[in-house]
Amino acid sequence: MITISAIIDIFPQLLRGLGITVTVLIGSAIVAYLMAFIAGLCRLSQNVLIRKFTGLYVEIFRGTSLIVQLFWLYYAIPMLFGIQLGSNWWTGVIAIGLNYGAYLSEVVRGSILSVAKGQTEAAVALNMSRFQRMRIVIFPQAVRMMLPEFGNYTIQMLKGTSLVSLIGMTDVLYYGDIMRSTNLAQAPLIYLLVLVLYFILALPLIWLTRKGESISKKGVASG
Amino acid sequence: MSSTYWSWETFFEALPIVLQGLGWTVGLTITCYLFALIFGFVWTFLRRVPNRTFHWVVTWVMEFIRSTPPLVQLFFIYYAWPMIPGIGVTLSPFASGVLGLGIHFSTYIGEIYRSGIEGVDKGQWEASRALNYSTLDKWRKIILPQALPPTIPMLGNYFIIMFKEVPLTSTIGVSGILLMANTYGAQNWAYLEPLTIVGMIFLVLSYPSAILIKKLEVKMNTRFDKKVKSDGRKREKRSSDVMSEPIVKYRDVHKSFGDTKVLKGINLDIHPAEKIAVIGPSGSGKTTIIRMLMTLEEPTSGDIIVDGTNLWKMEKNDKMVKANEKHLREVRGDIGMVFQHFNLFPHMTILENCMSAPIHVKKENKNEVRERAIQMLERVGLGDKLENYPSQLSGGQKQRVAMARALVMRPKIMLFDEVTSALDPELVGEVLEVIRDIAKNDDMAMVLVTHEMDFALDIADKVLFLDEGVIAEQGTASEVIEHSSNERLQSFLHRFRKV
Structure with missing residues (x-):
């Protein structure tokens, strides 16, 4: 059943969706990273209002599932704001970005908090300002600790991009579904190839994550 | 929000249907x-x-x-x-x-x-x-x-x-809640309300568990949000003795951690170039005294005056209020500290560790700082390790770097917080040698919290014996050691000598 010619037939079809999958991934990764740092730092702010407000964002997006958020935004954005965002691409990017941004903000917050307390004390003893302490001492160490989790969540985001096929985006899974509906008998091969294609996309991310793990093991205070 | 976008009627009509899922x-x-x-x-x-x-x-x-x-x-x-x-x-x-x-x-x-x-x-x-x-x-x-x-x-x-x-x-x-919501949406062309219901169900159900997890997290990580209540309303005694020689004055300083009273009224003068050793049983609050001066710990009450300025309080609209970060920074600029656990910055080389603060905090010229940092590192015997990272050094070497790092800032007062306690016994000597060298050749004031009794007594001008939150005895080394009639001091020293 799995013949070379069938693979040659199917694979180029799937590749037509590659552009959407990759650009949605890149777009939502940028949104997520931005949100991660903004929200993560806001949650450490001394201002109660900022802290609570960001906390609300994080809780809402971590407390509900991505697919619900995607659908909700898909219907809500045009209705609530009376605007079309121009495309579903933005809906997908915003939903995935905000969702994983909420998760990653916890990574940012946690890493900053887990830099050993003595580091802050030493920076105080050297009379650094609060901003300098963060910029020169805490942040460079925290970023190293964040790397593996950022890698892991980027793989999660790649998996999440498959949901945009449900709001009519023509990504890899979309083309897989189209082919399956016209040729039911080929379904196993089609979905297998879809999985393989996602895995190929994930490979560099897996590699980066492992790289990040080895970097994070170095250069962080243990006491 | 106008009702064309959102209808509570739809909401309550959809609610039981979604809940079916x-x-x-x-x-x-x-x-x-x-x-x-x-x-x-x-x-x-x-x-x-x-x-x-x-x-x-x-x-x-x-x-x-x-x-x-x-x-x-x-x-x-x-x-x-x-x-x-x-x-x-x-x-x-x-x-x-x-x-x-x-x-x-x-x-x-x-x-x-x-x-x-x-x-x-x-x-x-x-x-x-x-x-x-x-x-x-x-x-x-x-x-x-x-x-x-x-x-x-x-x-x-x-x-x-x-x-x-x-x-x-x-x-x-x-046919879970999402499918029910989507079906309702398709039939009535109203997606927002049923999807919002789905979102709310998730929040309601996952929130209790999220709180549980957070509790676990908090248990493991309470150290950052430690906030000490201050009663910063006490008036500073701005008397004429501000003009006299001490560079640091503690006036009736109290410190509690929760219900535990650690310090119960400390009065202490530190004069320029004076070398003070603080001794006493563990838990007596020795470290807290210098941590308050370094602004790492806030006094519960009392005043600490540095060079005539109140460290923890500042004037605002003719009232003394709790000092803000800016005030603290201005006042603590002349104070340096060396820690028990070194606290070197692991992501910087030895040289960078010594250079970052003078450059960023004091805005000094980079080349001058580099020269001075190298000089200091050579002085503590580490001139050959400039490009190494802290993780490549022994404990004794790390502590010597930490001292160089503090010295490059040219403080007027140096605080030493049990700097040899975390070291293997054979490494203690090299660190004490450096301190002895500093004490002899530099004219900054030094406060040493230490367990190295003989060493402390040897270099100190003044020895403080801290016991149960108060300075129980103070004087020159010989006064304190040989002539004190304080029983607890004698038994403390006795215990030490035996060990």
């Missing part, structure tokens, strides 16, 4: 979770098979499952599996959901088990072998009972994560 959603979550908990053991077991090729294959199969979308895996099981000749099986949407999500998440659960098992002390394996346990008993009675409890918070987390992935199964027709 709750049984399926929750039921599927629980079944999936149990499946993943059990199937997770399969991965853990497979990864322990001691065949390299097999191990490699299992690792990458897991990696494959973990890094491809669960949505596609669901489609594969529901749509594709029945089509495979020979082994094809048609499953209900529910069963497909259990299998698809269950297998996907079992790879994560398996890794959690594995980390738990690897966390069990090596000695436990050896002990169970020494006691001649059978393999089954070893696992059942020794390893798993120790490996599993630490994994419980993580496993709990995955219940919530899976709960949130379950709506994916609406795409293959499991």
